[in-house]
Amino acid sequence: MINRRQALKRFLTIGSGLLCVFSYSTLCFRIPLAWAKRRILEKTASLSELIHANPKDLDTHKLETTPIEQFDVMGQTNHPVDIDDWQFEVRGAVITPTKFSYQDLIQRPVLERNVLLICAGFFAYNGLWKGFSVADLLNEIGLKSGVTHIKFRGPQGIRGKTKKFTIEEVIANKVFIAYGVNDQVLPERHGFPMRLVAEDHKGYHWVKYVDRLTVIAK
Template structure:
């Protein structure tokens, strides 16, 4: 396979193929961009961010062509075991990781929804990507060669990379058209890549937990909602005190690759904040779970969020965050904090929440 791909691209006209060093650094740059854009895409869910998702996919398809140019140049090292050196093994492992990233990403976009244990293909795609970045850095140290001036023919370089990126965009749009034309399983994906989960209520969408968050069911008799921080009158509310009379339809888009539109009912966060009386310096609202997990929203966004007690006309199940779950439209699912027991009004953000999300739930 490597020999065939390499021979085909090696036969491409010279003006189409960027210089070798430029190809190597372009691959590295795209892998870094894909890692950063992929991680950022996990934190945003509003339609305004669609260009980021498009750029991520177009860059991934462009990477396929650049990888082909790379294989065309080094195929003799991979197919001739007599030329293998220790760094060749690293190169092969890195290549397998790249292939894994591309194969799982493309398969997911076309709607293939197979699972490896509890992992969706999208989760496996992310896993390959996280492994690939350090492998690329390691690989780079074994064959570090900076581009030289002669590698850059300004007009030709601009033309080459314009063709590559436009080709990636055309291929992506072609895939989108094919999905819709064939009405395949990928036809109803969101712009985030997530696939729909239909129905209403607790049983209609999956139960997911972030890292180690897996608490025992919350005993309502022992539970209270605490509102504190930059407020005039801290509150302690028992479950029976909650006036869950606000309903809102909101879309939950989970980073594990699915989305659902549900009717949620609960308390408007703005009403809770008004009852406590927010200090003039209060700028952020932090929602804290019984597991220690937490996430913060700017106060204006938080006011319009919901602390849900019900979904689809049913009281929230434990797996979906009972007794209270944050509903934050436009945010990804991991930011919809489950099992909320505390609301903190803060004068500044909480950057440590990124660390806490990785250690919450561990005793």
């Protein structure tokens, strides 16, 4: 039996074919242990009481979906794009750097689940986010050896934002990209065409208008 370090090394060296083995047999066993230590929120828990909480400390599986009309926003709320020309770029330590259209991405296998967003000190809401697995996308493209982190970029310019996450979080699908929420196309004020969903991270890590992914290796 290979150990966790060996599994990670093989995935990062070979890329394709090992994602499922690594993510389910080596990473995911840690998730139940972490969740066992969390505070369980009831279905109708008061969201206003969560604005100072750390999402890592909360078990939200019972929490009801927040109506989109109750979603609040922080930061940039407009970023008009020509969706026919818009592209999502994957670059860095990958075998095949690639650019994807909006249609390419929304036609991928769907990843959909509730994830709580907390904007510290201001608001919290539990959206049903619909998108695609970044892990699966990278598995198809192929990774070079020594990958440690994945960096996501929002729009360029004065409002530009980048956030970096460990490869383990991405492989476990705790970090993924959404193009819809609560059975609707993602509204522009919430990040259309694509927004990063970062489970267990506060809202300032959830990059809106994300258009680039960079794979970082040692």
